[in-house]
Amino acid sequence: MPVRVQTEDFDVGAEIARLREGNPKVGAVASFVGIVRDLNDGDAVATLTLEHYPGMTEKSLEDIVAQAQQRWDIYDALVVHRVGTLQPLDQIVLVVVTSAHRGESFRACEFLMDYLKTRAPFWKKEVTPQGSRWVEARASDDTAADRWS
Amino acid sequence: MKPNETHTTTVRILYFARLRESLGKGEEELVLPDGVATVGALADFLRQRGDAWASELGAGKAVRVAVNQDMASPDTEIKGGEEIAFFPPVTGG
Numbered sequence: 612m613p614v615r616v617q618t619e620d621f622d623v624g625a626e627i628a629r630l631r632e633g634n635p636k637v638g639a640v641a642s643f644v645g646i647v648r649d650l651n652d653g654d655a656v657a658t659l660t661l662e663h664y665p666g667m668t669e670k671s672l673e674d675i676v677a678q679a680q681q682r683w684d685i686y687d688a689l690v691v692h693r694v695g696t697l698q699p700l701d702q703i704v705l706v707v708v709t710s711a712h713r714g715e716s717f718r719a720c721e722f723l724m725d726y727l728k729t730r731a732p733f734w735k736k737e738v739t740p741q742g743s744r745w746v747e748a749r750a751s752d753d754t755a756a757d758r759w760s
Numbered sequence: 761m762k763p764n765e766t767h768t769t770t771v772r773i774l775y776f777a778r779l780r781e782s783l784g785k786g787e788e789e790l791v792l793p794d795g796v797a798t799v800g801a802l803a804d805f806l807r808q809r810g811d812a813w814a815s816e817l818g819a820g821k822a823v824r825v826a827v828n829q830d831m832a833s834p835d836t837e838i839k840g841g842e843e844i845a846f847f848p849p850v851t852g853g
Binding site for chain 1: 774776777778822826829831845847848849850851852853
């Protein structure tokens with residue numbers, strides 16, 4: 612499965628090893644790991660809770676991976692996204708792409724993250740000293756995603 | 761309609777994140793009222809419930825809609841049997 616939504620943490624090294632296992636054509640692996648920070652919009656963040664739309668979220672991630680497969684000459688791609696309540700320092704999301712050469716992996720990895728952030732149904736709620744609040748979507752994320760269209 | 765004819769006009773509506781909290785429910789079954797044949801018309805109907813419905817689904821609020829788990833627009837047609845989801849702009853990653 613190129614796409615997983617789960618509450619459990621993930622092991623980056625093990626995921627990369629599994630994705631390129633037994634494929635001697637792979638000459639490049641690019642990966643991105645998103646991590647919970649302890650600060651957002653100037654406020655301390657105690658916890659971050661991620662909600663998703665079971666079914667549509669997986670479908671939308673699979674669609675984004677298929678688009679990356681069409682646009683670049685890559686071998687495999689993996690997206691793992693956590694849901695539930697996380698704390699600063701926790702890993703949230705992992706994207707891994709394998710290809711023959713680095714250019715395709717780098718670009719596909721960034722594309723996957725930009726599209727995931729603007730298209731996949733996930734929502735973040737953070738707890739700060741001022742109480743809990745839903746994180747607002749950022750215009751800069753739309754700008755980043757628009758670069759690929 | 762003849763008595764033995766069935767006419768499914770029920771839709772399943774889901775609400776996520778801030779909408780789920782403000783509206784006080786995550787999902788409901790709704791028999792489509794007469795004249796409601798698009799996503800936009802459904803949103804108009806829901807707004808008429810007033811209070812949080814009027815404000816959360818009102819002008820100036822960024823709300824996304826999916827029909828059967830595909831992103832939809834106000835003119836997307838609905839005729840019953842669909843799963844329709846309302847949610848704020850996404851913030852994952």
